[in-house]
Amino acid sequence: MMDPTQTAAPAAAPNAPTEAHTETPAAAACFDTLPLDAKLLRAVADQGYATMTPIQAKAIPVVLAGRDVMGAAQTGTGKTAAFSIPLLQRMLRHENSSMSPARHPVRALVLAPTRELADQVANNVKAYSRHTKLRAAVVFGGVDMKPQTAELKAGVEVLIATPGRLLDHIEARNAVLNQVEYVVLDEADRMLDIGFLPDLQRILSYLPKTRQTLLFSATFSPEIKRLAESYLQEPVLVEVARPNATASTVEQRFYSVSADDKRAAVLKLLRDRDIKQAIVFVNSKLGCARLARSFERDGLRTNALHGDKSQDERLKALDAFKRGEVDVLVCTDVAARGLDIADLPAVFNFDVPFNAEDYVHRIGRTGRAGASGLAVTLVTREDARLVAEVEKLIKKKLELEPLELEDDRWRPPRRSEAPAGGGDRGEFRRPERERFERAERPAAPRRNSAPASDPFFDRPYEPSTMSGTPAWEQDAPSVVQPGALHHKPRKKIAALFGAKKSAASAAS
């Protein structure tokens, strides 16, 4: 069943102003039907946005009403704007009279799980607040603290941060968080997972108990939902799709290959599908660096992005990729979540991710804002179990296809065949370089139009719920069967593998 705001019925948005320049025939609600300050509406229009995406249409009024929110929507559907615009509005409405300029209190805090994502969110918040006097700043690790400190001391109303560096600033008394009124956890389920939880709890301990808290993600397990509940007060669950749903705009393919053929498979698919640009996800930093070097030898313009690179290299790699100067970005899961790369045509899972949730996030780098995208996952026999977990999580029947690598030209030499010394390893790779040299490439960032507002509407799943009561009690059992694989402790899964496999096949 469709949500009323998502139908094409003209009556759905009677107040839609005629000046809105949208090509969408569907009468999706426009931002200016909301009680938003003109400064914010102007900033939204500056970004080229007129109509709201479903998560925005549903979450913004709830945030404006001051409620705590747990928000779930597919990747690439505008969650950042869904929380930042109404938060800015509330900050404009309620000037903090107790604000003492000398103490530079932060009024809104947004936490993100990676530095790149924090940076991106900050850029969005700055864009939406540009016509206001509210100041936004971002702090994350890997870069000099001094400029961040100076910015904090000068006074910042909205602070976007990764946890570790924020704690540094708190302890150095650069950031005063005892007057925070709004907290957002972006990629909330990641922020609440075991690796982040201690830092997160420490940060929250510095904040006032009375505040508005917002959690957003495309993935929520019932366990995390329950945990999250303890950080929220009478939260409203805002769901546009079932949590863990993949975007309908992404074509998902699963190819059965041997580990030795994975590189050849990527090259073949890049060629066969005429893919101009792609992210290739790898499970380990070492594998990431190696694969990037390999693609480089194949003549592709390639960069690696992983946590062992300097922050400078990381930001430059991402930037070069966004500008189209790099064909293939080989990454670890540092890039799995949240990053918005306009019109990225394809994502490859060179390795099947260890966590099914990460599959959802990885493929969410493509098919964003209504664009179409391709997600290819390469599956070896050992990965069958992980794929089964993905299937359970996203509740979609996945079909494993064979991939014929008939033409030897696309198969890089095996270790045993490779010429010693690693010189120029084979002319058969030349066609790759030529194809990419021929490819037409957009010179500048490619997205200027407003995001299409209807491709997200065709969900086969339950319509969103928006109620005043915490909904996950009734929701949890129906979403996932008790005992479903991805709810078992990871250790148990690992143990299953350990029992089956000996160290024999571990060499690589």
Place this chain on the structure above:
DNA sequence: AAAAAAT
């Protein structure tokens, strides 16, 4: 089988 986030 891992990655990320402080130095």
